Amino acid sequence: xxxxxxxxxxxxxxxxxxxxxxxxxxxxxxxxxxxxxxxxxxxxxxxxxxxxxxxxxxxxxxxxxxxxxxxxxxxxxxxxxxxxxxxxxxxxxxxxxxxxxxxxxxxxxxxxxxxxxxxxxxxxxxxxxxxxxxxxxxxxxxxxxxxxxxxxxxxxxxxxxxxxxxxxxxxxxxxxxxxxxxxxxxxxxxxxxxxxxxxxxxxxxxxxxxxxxxxxxxxxxxxxxxxxxxxxxxxxxxxxxxxxxxxxxxxxxxxxxxxxxxxxxxxxxxxxxxxxxxxxxxxxxxxxxxxxxxxxxxxxxxxxxxxxxxxxxxxxxxxxxxxxxxxxxxxxxxxxxxxxxxxxxxxxxxxxxxxxxxxxxxxxxxxxxxxxxxxxxxxxxxxxxxxxxxxxxxxxx
Amino acid sequence: xxxxxxxxxxxxxxxxxxxxxxxxxxxxxxxxxxxxxxxxxxxxxxxxxxxxxxxxxxxxxxxxxxxxxxxxxxxxxxxxxxxxxxxxxxxxxxxxxxxxxxxxxxxxxxxxxxxxxxxxxxxxxxxxxxxxxxxxxxxxxxxxxxxxxxxxxxxxxxxxxxxxxxxxxxxxxxxxxxxxxxxxxxxxxxxxxxxxxxxxxxxxxxxxxxxxxxxxxxxxxxxxxxxxxxxxxxxxxxxxxxxxxxxxxxxxxxxxxxxxxxxxxxxxxxxxxxxxxxxxxxxxxxxxxxxxxxxxxxxxxxxxxxxxxxxxxxxxxxxxxxxxxxxxxxxxxxxxxxxxxxxxxxxxxxxxxxxxxxxxxxxxxxxxxxxxxxxxxxxxxxxxxxxxxxxxxxxxx
Numbered sequence: 001x002x003x004x005x006x007x008x009x010x011x012x013x014x015x016x017x018x019x020x021x022x023x024x025x026x027x028x029x030x031x032x033x034x035x036x037x038x039x040x041x042x043x044x045x046x047x048x049x050x051x052x053x054x055x056x057x058x059x060x061x062x063x064x065x066x067x068x069x070x071x072x073x074x075x076x077x078x079x080x081x082x083x084x085x086x087x088x089x090x091x092x093x094x095x096x097x098x099x100x101x102x103x104x105x106x107x108x109x110x111x112x113x114x115x116x117x118x119x120x121x122x123x124x125x126x127x128x129x130x131x132x133x134x135x136x137x138x139x140x141x142x143x144x145x146x147x148x149x150x151x152x153x154x155x156x157x158x159x160x161x162x163x164x165x166x167x168x169x170x171x172x173x174x175x176x177x178x179x180x181x182x183x184x185x186x187x188x189x190x191x192x193x194x195x196x197x198x199x200x201x202x203x204x205x206x207x208x209x210x211x212x213x214x215x216x217x218x219x220x221x222x223x224x225x226x227x228x229x230x231x232x233x234x235x236x237x238x239x240x241x242x243x244x245x246x247x248x249x250x251x252x253x254x255x256x257x258x259x260x261x262x263x264x265x266x267x268x269x270x271x272x273x274x275x276x277x278x279x280x281x282x283x284x285x286x287x288x289x290x291x292x293x294x295x296x297x298x299x300x301x302x303x304x305x306x307x308x309x310x311x312x313x314x315x316x317x318x319x320x321x322x323x324x325x326x327x328x329x330x331x332x333x334x335x336x337x338x339x340x341x342x343x344x345x346x347x348x349x350x351x352x353x354x355x356x357x358x359x360x361x362x363x364x365x366x367x368x369x370x371x372x373x374x375x376x377x378x379x380x381x382x383x384x385x386x387x388x389x390x391x392x393x394x395x396x397x
Numbered sequence: 398x399x400x401x402x403x404x405x406x407x408x409x410x411x412x413x414x415x416x417x418x419x420x421x422x423x424x425x426x427x428x429x430x431x432x433x434x435x436x437x438x439x440x441x442x443x444x445x446x447x448x449x450x451x452x453x454x455x456x457x458x459x460x461x462x463x464x465x466x467x468x469x470x471x472x473x474x475x476x477x478x479x480x481x482x483x484x485x486x487x488x489x490x491x492x493x494x495x496x497x498x499x500x501x502x503x504x505x506x507x508x509x510x511x512x513x514x515x516x517x518x519x520x521x522x523x524x525x526x527x528x529x530x531x532x533x534x535x536x537x538x539x540x541x542x543x544x545x546x547x548x549x550x551x552x553x554x555x556x557x558x559x560x561x562x563x564x565x566x567x568x569x570x571x572x573x574x575x576x577x578x579x580x581x582x583x584x585x586x587x588x589x590x591x592x593x594x595x596x597x598x599x600x601x602x603x604x605x606x607x608x609x610x611x612x613x614x615x616x617x618x619x620x621x622x623x624x625x626x627x628x629x630x631x632x633x634x635x636x637x638x639x640x641x642x643x644x645x646x647x648x649x650x651x652x653x654x655x656x657x658x659x660x661x662x663x664x665x666x667x668x669x670x671x672x673x674x675x676x677x678x679x680x681x682x683x684x685x686x687x688x689x690x691x692x693x694x695x696x697x698x699x700x701x702x703x704x705x706x707x708x709x710x711x712x713x714x715x716x717x718x719x720x721x722x723x724x725x726x727x728x729x730x731x732x733x734x735x736x737x738x739x740x741x742x743x744x745x746x747x748x749x750x751x752x753x754x755x756x757x758x759x760x761x762x763x764x765x766x767x768x769x770x771x772x773x774x775x776x777x778x779x780x781x782x783x784x785x786x787x788x789x790x791x792x793x794x
Binding site for chain 1: 398399400401402403404405406407408409410411412413415572608609610611612614615616618619620622623626627638639640642643646647650655658659
């Protein structure tokens with residue numbers, strides 16, 4: 001096990017009706033004026049935004065609102081939010097939505113006190129030194145941003161869309177409100193994208209060369225197994241409260257790093273996928289459903305027994321002691337089969353990606369550096385990433 | 398799943414040599430004068446106390462020290478610590494030790510600003526409104542106090558030793574330093590008591606009537622399985638760093654409630670055991686090794702399938718689909734067998750307890766209230782607790 005530090009002070013307020021507490025909670029922390037950030041129409045249509053605003057009114061919290069965040073969130077809206085936040089002197093940012101909304105709010109939060117371009121934080125040109133605090137009301141279990149110190153935003157630079165991330169203690173939410181009932185109305189496709197994303201967050205941590213990490217191994221495996229069984233329950237009945245609740249809490253645990261401490265993590269699949277969602281504007285989860293199994297197939301021989309362990313403990317595959325690789329491959333097939341059950345895409349054509357774009361995707365991933373490496377489980381060179389993309393392109397649905 | 402709130406802001410600093418950072422960390426938080434609390438000779442003998450003091454000197458943190466905390470910690474030393482802390486105007490308490498040392502430090506921390514008797518917090522006569530902050534250096538993975546909001550202390554009242562607990566956000570440690578190397582020198586008996594205690598913390602949460610809690614179920618099962626395999630590895634080689642590290646982190650996760658959110662918890666076994674450790678001054682873990690299996694045997698029929706799930710997922714027992722109760726009982730036997738491998742006591746005589754004391758133990762547990770109930774999985778009346786104690790008394794080693 002590696003040395004580590006872990007501190008995740010977010011207060012999770014979880015359960016039925018908890019969004020009604022938003023105003024009361026903001027008041028408890030002494031906040032006076034909130035910038036509410038939200039996405040498309042669903043927060044308005046379902047009445048959630050109105051209920052949250054009522055709760056703020058009731059608690060005497062002033063508020064302004066910025067809507068229109070879209071999936072794969074763009075820098076434009078962040079600049080608008082920074083200006084609004086400064087002009088109106090807000091002292092808290094309140095995203096009401098999923099990962100894109102929360103990530104936008106986080107960018108606004110660290111952008112407000114910074115004199116330069118907020119995107120400097122996403123290109124490692126600068127490190128946040130302060131931030132307006134973030135409190136979230138989550139509506140989509142997926143990105144785990146409600147409990148993470150991370151944010152991902154897209155910006156077009158010189159005609160190329162860059163999808164970059166940043167990490168900072170200043171964007172860890174002060175509190176996050178999680179009401180599983182708010183996810184009853186999610187279309188199956190969005191639920192499925194969320195499931196793929198949270199599983200990927202765990203698997204990026206799970207596939208490691210670090211030895212002697214049984215506790216986090218077992219947590220990863222257990223939460224993955226729970227996600228699989230509860231996702232199928234949600235697909236059978238979208239208003240199964242307990243199944244929705246388990247998915248929602250799993251999404252938070254998948255990315256607040258409680259499953260990742262003390263181990264070197266991978267993250268190659270995420271980086272490869274970011275080029276797909278940037279180029280084709282495909283949902284991150286959908287892109288991961290295409291990339292992650294291809295990454296697994298490509299790296300399988302690096303540690304067959306770890307993949308066999310994954311197959312056995314997550315998908316209950318029978319261990320073939322005479323041929324562990326068969327078990328290992330069965331685990332990847334089981335994962336793909338599960339994605340298929342969820343209606344997820346399985347190859348390039350399912351997401352409108354084209355094999356002839358692979359050189360472009362590789363340029364987006366590796367830039368002009370011939371020594372560029374991705375991942376840690378296996379250090380992947382440009383030609384390795386190319387092989388993974390080709391596997392993803394050719395896989396038969 | 399039940400609604401819940403979860404907030405555990407403790408910063409965990411985990412790994413080799415981390416105790417060297419104590420002074421630097423205290424300085425980072427702006428503390429100026431620490432009351433170091435420690436136990437018997439081992440912190441002195443191993444040089445740990447000296448290293449921690451050097452680290453404080455180096456960072457310019459003033460310090461005074463209070464030693465002599467013993468297992469099943471007593472109120473006397475808490476009063477002494479409160480007086481020292483007030484006289485010397487310390488602004489942080491720094492326990493260097495295991496659960497008894499940390500629990501004593503926590504009692505001192507909330508006792509200092511309180512005008513009444515600190516034990517009021519442990520008899521529910523008062524609720525802490527403030528506390529001197531606690532930062533810990535852990536030496537025994539067991540009680541989980543380094544990440545919990547709880548403290549247990551003994552006080553003799555009218556000739557009877559009361560072992561009571563309290564909970565408060567003011568006693569959640571600000572940071573906890575966890576170096577697994579510090580546990581290399583623990584005698585097997587103490588390691589084993591710690592293992593039993595941390596497993597009990599998980600099982601008190603695991604055995605619940607709350608439905609639809611797959612994520613926390615799987616986390617409980619996974620961490621229990623990891624504890625079993627790593628405890629046996631530590632018994633084979635006390636200097637197996639990874640095994641020690643997994644046990645240490647498991648002890649924290651077992652009781653910082655990440656495994657217990659959204660579910661009604663039991664805690665009858667802990668309360669029953671507290672009477673044993675109070676009356677016979679036996680180690681808490683040793684008492685739990687005697688009581689918990691007896692509690693399981695007594696409550697098994699309340700939910701046979703939950704015990705079968707425990708047996709199958711934690712101890713890999715084959716599920717007997719025609720007779721799940723057989724599997725359920727096999728799980729309890731597997732737990733007892735594991736305790737035996739660790740050299741733990743299995744019945745009353747192994748811990749010097751006497752069957753004729755059962756009425757006294759029941760008085761300590763239930764007081765004079767004929768309606769007194771213990772636990773939640775099954776609500777236990779006095780006569781139920783008596784049956785559990787008799788099972789524990791008679792079990793054959």
